[in-house]
Amino acid sequence: MQKVALVTGGTRGIGEAISEKLHKDGFIVISNYSSNDEAAEKFSKRTGIEVLKWDVSDFESCKTGINQIYEKHQKIDVLINNAGITRDAPLHKMTLENWKKVIDVNLNSIFNITSQIVNKMRENNFGRIVHISSVNGQKGQFGQTNYSATKSALIGFSKSLALEGATKNITSNVICPGYINTEMVAAIREDILKSIIDTIPAKRLGDSQEIAEMVSYLVSDKANYINGASLSVNGGLWMD
Ligand code: CAA
Numbered sequence: 001m002q003k004v005a006l007v008t009g010g011t012r013g014i015g016e017a018i019s020e021k022l023h024k025d026g027f028i029v030i031s032n033y034s035s036n037d038e039a040a041e042k043f044s045k046r047t048g049i050e051v052l053k054w055d056v057s058d059f060e061s062c063k064t065g066i067n068q069i070y071e072k073h074q075k076i077d078v079l080i081n082n083a084g085i086t087r088d089a090p091l092h093k094m095t096l097e098n099w100k101k102v103i104d105v106n107l108n109s110i111f112n113i114t115s116q117i118v119n120k121m122r123e124n125n126f127g128r129i130v131h132i133s134s135v136n137g138q139k140g141q142f143g144q145t146n147y148s149a150t151k152s153a154l155i156g157f158s159k160s161l162a163l164e165g166a167t168k169n170i171t172s173n174v175i176c177p178g179y180i181n182t183e184m185v186a187a188i189r190e191d192i193l194k195s196i197i198d199t200i201p202a203k204r205l206g207d208s209q210e211i212a213e214m215v216s217y218l219v220s221d222k223a224n225y226i227n228g229a230s231l232s233v234n235g236g237l238w239m240d
Helices: 013-024 037-047 059-073 096-114 118-124 135-139 145-168 190-199 208-218
Strands: 004-007 028-033 050-053 078-081 127-132 170-177 230-233
Touching (some): 004 013, 013 078, 013 208, 028 059, 050 059, 059 096, 078 096, 118 145, 118 170, 127 145, 135 145, 135 170, 145 170, 170 208
Parallel strands (some): 004 028, 004 078, 127 170, 170 230
16 A cells, blocks of 8 residues: 655755655655745646645644545655744844744644644554754754754654654654755855855765655665664764
């Protein structure tokens, strides 16, 4: 029986590559997105992957979206918590609004989604959960107190969930990507981005496919015994 995978933020950037890879691997993939209808439609037309629009920072919207998936596909076997945003500014310039927005989208979403899926995974005695964190959750980054706080929080969340799910054949793991060639990274000021690339031992940005490959492995049967791990894919930028 085909397994069902939900990828949040799954129509652009790293999420797009993850959705496509899992689709190629034979999963029924549902790619969630929050706002960019045009990109989602283009993505869906190009790949044939089902897209569903809802705001992951809103608990009730998550409930509605997840129930729609259950009605159509009966189950969710694989969850990729990928949706995330940046609102960069040093703390002395950060607004409360930009603090809260990042916490809501990157962190509160993890509760909103995962808590509403994990019970069914427990009933089914199967689940593969992967959280997309960041190198900046491991090492910190100038201008990212909000983002880094959420991304390191995912690591603690994932480890706790790994303990809770282990006897139910549910694994929870984290991938910490480095700087990947996406719109999010392209938005960094050119001179700053250049100085960041200079610090990457590989001297290049990563590719979304390089993250998707790791996700593919973690949700495959080859990784059944990997639980509570945090795996870095960052060109050597941070070794942890
Ligand atoms: N370390 C120390 N000091 C720094 C610094 C750094 N890394 N970066 C900037 N500064 C200093 C500057 O030298 C400057 O000092 P002076 O005022 O004495 O000249 C001061 O801080 C202000 O610098 P900016 O002009 O850059 O400040 P700004 O407010 O205009 O911009 C910023 C702040 C938007 C955060 C900008 O620094 C920036 O874009 N930094 C990169 C942040 C980043 O890496 N974001 C990643 C986004 S992608 C992503 O998040 C995906 C992922 O997971 C990796």
